[in-house]
Amino acid sequence: MQAQQIWLRIRGGRLREVFPHDGEVVVETEERIERYPGCWAFPGFVDAHGHVVFYGLELGQPSLRSCRSAEECVEVLRSWAPNRGEWLLGGGWDQEAWTSAEFPSAELLDAVFPDIPVALRRTDGHALWVNSEALRRAHIQDDTPDPPSGLIVRTATGKPTGVLIDAAAELVLRCIPAPSSEEIRQAIRRATAQLLRFGITEVHDMDVDPCWVPVFEELARAGQLPLRIQSYVRAQHGEWDVAGLLPTTGEFFQLRGVKFYADGALGSYGAALLEPYSDKVGHQGFLFFNAETLKEAILAALEVGWHIAVHAIGDAANRQVAQVFHALRLRGIDTTEQRLRVEHTQIVHPDDIPILAEAGCVASVQPLHCVHDAPMARRRLGNQRRSIPYPWRSLLAAGVPIAAGSDFPIEPPNVLAGVAAFCLRRPFGEVAPWIPEESLELEEAFAAYTNWAHYAAAVDDRRGLLLPGYDADVVIVDRNPGACLPEEVSNVRIVAVYVAGVRRWSTEDTRVPA
Ligand SMILES: [Zn+2]
Structure with a gap:
């Protein structure tokens, strides 16, 4: 995936014609022609794993992200009153x-x-x-x-x-009152306004609570979602079924899939490992399902048409999910119709990578987790295991497509920082790359945020390329990242963002998200 200087003729929210065009990007719609001299265009970026409502709620709550001690957290909180x-x-x-x-x-x-x-x-x-x-x-x-x-x-x-x-x-x-519909609405508005600034035109929204769905649907009906949301509804305790939800279609909001968790996270020792944690004697984390129960729950969801996303961080969880997906594939599940996704695919035993490939599944990965969590991951994992942390190159080489996301609000939804992390694998504050043989090339990194990400939601036949007939979701940047060193990619600036042929954000836009 490379940036282009191009003339985009847009009609009815789709690309009608495209021409190479030296020196600038031109966006021509029914109403106007907008020129971006010296700029370059990509298909709109996708964040293939985020949490829209939590992000929006967090934007309205005290953030302890930059604190360097528990005492500093308390200082930040001191000025806050109850907020729920x-x-x-x-x-x-x-x-x-x-x-x-x-x-x-x-x-x-x-x-x-x-x-x-x-x-x-x-x-x-x-x-x-x-x-x-x-x-x-x-x-x-x-x-x-x-x-x-x-x-x-x-x-x-x-x-x-x-x-x-x-x-x-x-x-x-469960003792905390749920946010009201109005709080959810404000959270979605805040989150989507912020996401556009990073060039994001589509989100795969994970672990969606069924009671948020009417709010999303109402905003979509009113034309108030500025970007596209593929929704993956909570499934851990059959929530989608209890709420009576089924897949839907729509331009800006679709109920697309369901989301399971096979294990927890590495930082809190919840990820399920094949061998004990190197920094917690005898502890291997937790698997949330036995394989048979997980398979049955996934089958029930597949039967009514959902796509499937399963969170798996530890190598034991990735093994379980690989085997369950593989068994489903043998039963004739068509992954061209309904995608099987592994969310995070973080620590994977080399024996399981070919099984993931044969199962026809997609790895949804978060490059910023790798560079942010590396010091912690190295302590948790030691250096004696065969399993590979963040095995992007190995997955691709085996034929497992990669979709990229940030897991916002856990990491910022910063696509260009993610691209740099894919290429450099350089942990924050360190100079040397971590397992550089698993890094990606620049073009692959951008593909993981564009057409490969759309593949993960099976909308790659109409989004993710700047070609006639494709949706006019476009991000315009101030220079050609292809001519940058990976270290310089984070300096590329987003200039304008179009979704369905409408400019939703630009550097001229000084609106502060509500
Ligand atoms: Zn997540």
Whole structure:
């Protein structure tokens, strides 16, 4: 995938004709001609794995992302009042980025918030830091057992510390009032306005709560979604079925697939590994399903027409999903009609890569996770395992297509930073690349954010290329990334973004997202 200088003739939201055009990009619609001298055009970028509502909600809550200690988090929170009923919610903390690298405690929060409940998501969404009032409301005490697939972190004497991992976080989360429809609407508006600024014209929105769907549908009907959303509805406990949802079609909003979790995340020791964690003796994480149950749940979803996305981080989870997908393929599932996606595909044993390929599935990967999490991943994994972390080149070489995303709000939805991460695999703050043989070429990295990503949602026959008949989703940039070194790609500026032939954002646009 290369940037082009091109004349785009758009009619009815689609590319009618395209001509090579030296020195500029020209966008010609029924109403006007817009010229971008010196600029280059790509098909609109896709973020193939994000969380629109959580991103939008987080944009309206305290962010602990840049904090370097638990104390600094508390300082940021000090000026905030409850933002959801009586609760104060926030997120983005990451003990791995702190000088102490240790989990925080409830006491720190209690000193400032003795009376109101506080709940703060870890950056990966797989752990929750809460104060004592939140523990009290969730009835979590010394003798509360760990729920299956979850962990209440405790002191040596068995007292809950205030950090809850995976299913244990649910004990608190279910006590927090759900956001109102109006809050969801505002969150979607904030998120989509922000996504456009990164050149994103389409999102694969993962783990969508069925009660958000009417809000998305209403915004789509009113023409108020500025970009396209392929929605993958929650399926872990059959939520799509309970809510009576089925796949839909639509230009800007489609219920496309369902999303399962095979395991948790590496940062919070929830990812399921074939061998124990190198920095936590005897612990291998959790598989959330046995293979047969997962297969049956996926079959039920396939039968009514859903595409399938399954989160798998650890090598044990990737093995389970590879085998389940492979078994489904042997049963005659047509992956040209209904895609089978592995979300994250993060740590994969080399034996399982050909199985993923034979199963006909797509790997949905997040390059910024690799460069951000490398120091933590190296501690968790040690250097004795055969499994490959972030095995992009190995997957491609075996014939597994790659779709790229950011997992926003966990990482920023910054496509150009993602492209650089694909090519350089250089962990933040380090000079040397990490496992450089797994990096991608620049053209492959852009393909993973454009036509390969559209392949993952099976809309690649009408989006992802600048060709006549394709949807006029276009991003215009200020220079040719193909002439840049990978180190320079992050300096490329997004100039304008078109979805369905309408300019949705440009550098002239000074609107601040509501
Ligand atoms: Zn995610």
